[in-house]
Amino acid sequence: MTRIGIIIGSTRPGRNGETVARWVHDIASKRVDAEYELVDLKDFNLPHLDEMTPPSMGQYTQPHTLRWAEKIASFDGYVFVTPEYNHSTSGALKNAIDFIYAEWNNKAAGFVSYGSVGGTRAVEHLRLVVAELQIADVRAQVALSLFTDFENFSVFKPGPHQVDAVNTMLDQLAAWSGALATLRTGTTMATAQSGT
Ligand SMILES: Cc1cc2nc3c(=O)[nH]c(=O)nc-3n(C[C@H](O)[C@H](O)[C@H](O)COP(=O)(O)O)c2cc1C
Numbered sequence: 001m002t003r004i005g006i007i008i009g010s011t012r013p014g015r016n017g018e019t020v021a022r023w024v025h026d027i028a029s030k031r032v033d034a035e036y037e038l039v040d041l042k043d044f045n046l047p048h049l050d051e052m053t054p055p056s057m058g059q060y061t062q063p064h065t066l067r068w069a070e071k072i073a074s075f076d077g078y079v080f081v082t083p084e085y086n087h088s089t090s091g092a093l094k095n096a097i098d099f100i101y102a103e104w105n106n107k108a109a110g111f112v113s114y115g116s117v118g119g120t121r122a123v124e125h126l127r128l129v130v131a132e133l134q135i136a137d138v139r140a141q142v143a144l145s146l147f148t149d150f151e152n153f154s155v156f157k158p159g160p161h162q163v164d165a166v167n168t169m170l171d172q173l174a175a176w177s178g179a180l181a182t183l184r185t186g187t188t189m190a191t192a193q194s195g196t
Contacts, residue, residue, distance in 0.1 A: 002034040002178045004170075005075040009082040010041050016114060019080040019156045020144065024112055027166045033174040034077070041096050044068050055101040056143040069100045077108040077177030078135070079169075084115030087130075098131060102112040104133040106184045107135060108176035111141045112131035114150075118143025136180060138172035140165070 006025050010017035013193055021038060028036035053059045060066055072078075082089045097104070109130050113119025120143050127137050142165045144150070149158045 002077070002174060002181065003075045004028070004034045004036050004077045004079060004173065005039045005072070006036055006172065007039045007046065007054060007078040007081060007093070007096075008096055008162060009080055010090050012094045012153075015083070016150065016154060016156060017083055019083055020112060023156065023158065024079060024142075024166055025109060027163055028079075028170055031167075031170060031174070033170075034177065036079075037075075039071060042091055043096060044071070044096070046092075046096055046099060046168050049098055051099070055183055058098070058102055065099055068096065075107065076181050077110075077173050079110050080123045080130075080178055081112045082114075082145060084113060084117075084119040087121040087123045088125045090176060093126075094129065095161040097133070098119055103134065104130070104135050105137075106180050108136045108138060108180055110138045110173040112144070112166070113167070114144035114146060116146050119147050123131055123132055138169060138176055140169040140172050142166050142169055143145060 004029065006021055008017050008021040025036055025038050044067065046068060050062060051060060051065055060069055082093055084096060111123045111126060113123045115122065123141055130137055142162060144158060144162065146153045149162065150156055
């Protein structure tokens with residue numbers, strides 16, 4: 001079964017991100033195309049990147065890196081739930097993405113963002129970042145406005161159309177996550193056949 005992680009991309013006390021991610025998870029859990037699991041960055045307590053070698057070399061040494069890598073490796077695709085901080089994503093999410101490499105490769109991603117203009121600038125940055133990790137990003141995204149999908153910028157009251165937006169994004173994400181699993185199997189077989 002295709003497995004998709006819904007990653008809560010903010011860690012600050014009082015964050016809106018957790019409520020938004022739980023709402024996405026509730027919608028996703030009604031679907032039968034994949035298993036959906038919430039992944040809270042707070043639970044991994046990652047420091048600023050503290051590995052000696054670049055993650056692309058795959059020589060992870062720190063227990064927190066290995067734990068994070070194991071969790072991310074267990075998924076075929078991801079929903080990044082991101083705030084917009086200074087026209088980009090959060091430092092916490094960027095750091096968590098940077099920590100590992102191969103575990104992201106040949107997977108798919110969709111985005112749910114929130115901010116004064118729906119967090120769209122954060123997602124545009126994230127699309128550039130995930131491309132470097134060989135993550136295929138789906139077109140449909142969910143952009144939640146702090147003005148119209150929240151009360152007082154903190155009480156989450158999404159417009160009814162946003163449920164359809166989540167499902168459209170998940171339609172694309174589940175399809176690509178499943179398709180790319182075939183590619184990953186092919187890579188493993190090619191590597192095994194070449195004896196490397
Ligand atoms: C450091 C910081 C920078 C922010 N910069 C922006 C911004 O550039 N654009 C925007 O729309 N909202 C910005 N905001 C507002 C956040 O989008 C809003 O507070 C959101 O709820 C933050 O997500 P969180 O509650 O999950 O941490 C910023 C908030 C913080 C804390």
